[in-house]
Amino acid sequence: MKTKLFVFAFLICSIAIIAQDNCSTFYPMNEGVSMEYTNYNKKGKVQGISTYKVVEATNSAGTTNATMAIDMKDQKGKDVYSTTYNLSCSGNMVTLDYESLLPSEMMQQYGDMDIEISGNDIEIPNELSVGQQLNDANVAMKISMSGINMNMTVDMTNRNVEKKESVTTPAGTYDCFVLFSENRSKMMMANQVYPSRVWLAEGIGMVKQETYKKNGDLMSSTMLTAHSK
Template identity: 80%
Template sequence: MKTKAILFLVLLLSITTMIAQDNCSKFYPMTEGVAMEYTNYNKKGKVENVSSFKVVNVSNTGGTTNATMAINLKDNKGKDIYDTDYNLSCTGNLVTLDYESLLPTEMMQQYGDMDIEISGNDIEIPNDLNVGQNLNDANVTMKISMSGINMNMAVDMTNRKVEKKESVTTPAGTYECFVLYSENRSKMMMANQVYPSRVWLSEGVGMVKQETYKKNGDLMSSTMLTSYNK
């Protein structure tokens, strides 16, 4: 359970780079009905699960856009693992996530009546990405309390930078992408691990590909855009 929770927090930070609103960023179109499917692979290239994202509601209040994204995760046999929604808001050039709603109901149920507190700093993606550019750090923290015992889990995304531009082909098409590098450090009790990561972002689409590595550089897992529908 600990490993799953840590990996989910890493995924949580990665999801943030997938989605934003047209009037806030040129990289991530968001209108009701837009749907994306991502296939997740293990280090050997075998399918582990498939995640589907769909924009189900978008509203505008003043200068802020609020949106709801529905997520469905299926295992490699097509069996549902969980369904959940999460909310985000977009103001100016920044996207703000409702971190608590990103945690799936199934995961929360496993913690029973524990008190859970979630906080974090948003991932920021500027409109004017350039190769060599450094980006602000981000993090998410989850504090769990039970019978006077506290357990903290955190993921810090640091050393973020735009490495290069390159073309990427997936089952959904061929895209020109910026490659963003980061180091994701997960902390849980006495465990402290670093997972370097690269995300391929395409203008008007969002995340096209992601790779997560062990500290020594070996591939640990990957994610690829396999379907995109406006």
């Protein structure tokens, strides 16, 4: 099976939203906020557009919980995938469901099958600094079909704040922290590594993302192309 991982793009997009009650520096939750991201292949050709919208946000006992609806279209505007993720913000940390690590293409393909999912949530602190190490995250999935079980894991490791950099996208120019990670996918006998970088801006979230092959060659990219409060 050929699987394209845009994992880090999806997970950061899922938490790239605007403030409510100052819960988070980078990605607090506020109902109605929406982001549009355009996905490109290694040659810069548009591969699709993803829209992220906060459809529900609540605040109780110092914790903010939100639901993000995600709709993805291909380069011709055809609907290819829709899903929702849950987020929470408490104290100095935003937490995203570990299920967001799973490739959207895979969830679409196996959505009607018996699936068991477990893992460790993704955490990103409110305060970032260059050189800072971030906690690993992972998800494991067991797929049952016709009496046969298949296991898959995705591990996000070596997470760190690499540098600060200004980035310009069609939505504007932003001062960003650059976060690096290695995304490891294991399924059956296949074991692949996809290094990734994401550019995070305060009060906006992700404005750019790049995924690479193991040798460092660019494989795909994602860029913020519209933003609405």
